[in-house]
Amino acid sequence: MQVPKGFGSDEVTGQFLNFLNSQLALLEELYQYQFTNLKHLDDSRIGNLYTLLFSIWHTGKSISLLAMHQHINECFILARSFLERLITYIYLLFCDEEEHSQYLAYTKQKAYRVLDRSFSAGNLRVKLKWSGSIDLEKEPKLKEAADMFTSNKGKIKTRWPSKNISKMLDLISNKGGLDIGYLMLATLWIYDDASEALHGTLYGSTFHMGIFTGERAFSKDELKKIWNERFSALFLALGTSSHTLIQGFNKLSAIENIARDSKDNLRTISSTMKQMK
Numbered sequence: 001m002q003v004p005k006g007f008g009s010d011e012v013t014g015q016f017l018n019f020l021n022s023q024l025a026l027l028e029e030l031y032q033y034q035f036t037n038l039k040h041l042d043d044s045r046i047g048n049l050y051t052l053l054f055s056i057w058h059t060g061k062s063i064s065l066l067a068m069h070q071h072i073n074e075c076f077i078l079a080r081s082f083l084e085r086l087i088t089y090i091y092l093l094f095c096d097e098e099e100h101s102q103y104l105a106y107t108k109q110k111a112y113r114v115l116d117r118s119f120s121a122g123n124l125r126v127k128l129k130w131s132g133s134i135d136l137e138k139e140p141k142l143k144e145a146a147d148m149f150t151s152n153k154g155k156i157k158t159r160w161p162s163k164n165i166s167k168m169l170d171l172i173s174n175k176g177g178l179d180i181g182y183l184m185l186a187t188l189w190i191y192d193d194a195s196e197a198l199h200g201t202l203y204g205s206t207f208h209m210g211i212f213t214g215e216r217a218f219s220k221d222e223l224k225k226i227w228n229e230r231f232s233a234l235f236l237a238l239g240t241s242s243h244t245l246i247q248g249f250n251k252l253s254a255i256e257n258i259a260r261d262s263k264d265n266l267r268t269i270s271s272t273m274k275q276m277k
Contacts, residue, residue: 009246016231017235022265027242031054052092075198083187087183
């Protein structure tokens, strides 16, 4: 077997991208399996979370496509969405029934509230309102969901999870019995930089250039190496996080072949990392 070139080379970066794409192919296989078995899974949480699993895969594919065109900053932005959805998905597999029910209720009340919304800036106000009407008193389940996300002062609660990412990961570890190391590293690597990029800070627009971590590119080749290194780490973080999701799914519904293939992909990329110059 030929020894690959060093970290940051096109060849090695391509192998990390192949790893991510291989993991995304398994997520696609997983949601296809779930769709095929929806009737069987309807009474389980897995059945309820089908669309969330699909969106995780779809976001991952978007990252892969953007990476092919070197859109690294945008890849980080989407990587945060990918990671948050993925952690939320695993959390929902193992959280208590009350928290799971609140997640579903949040969607119900949100779909109702967007029918009548407004936005103000200074003395100006814009409004969007559905021309029809819904009587909450005649829709007890919808009213219950709306009341659940309305404070005692009548303000709308705009967030569903009662726990932050750290606490979600703690539950995934303790109740789900999963190794959360990959998810913790991905959060550390992705979350803050992606948040800065989303909020439009100068740091968020330039962090991927390497200048804040003691790197400085004086040529296109040096810049490409910096980007390749960041892409490789990003692909590794997302691919290993996908492995954790697959392992969590496998605990509730046996998918031995997919779980096995994911482990094989990890062994392959680990071998690549050991051979790097």
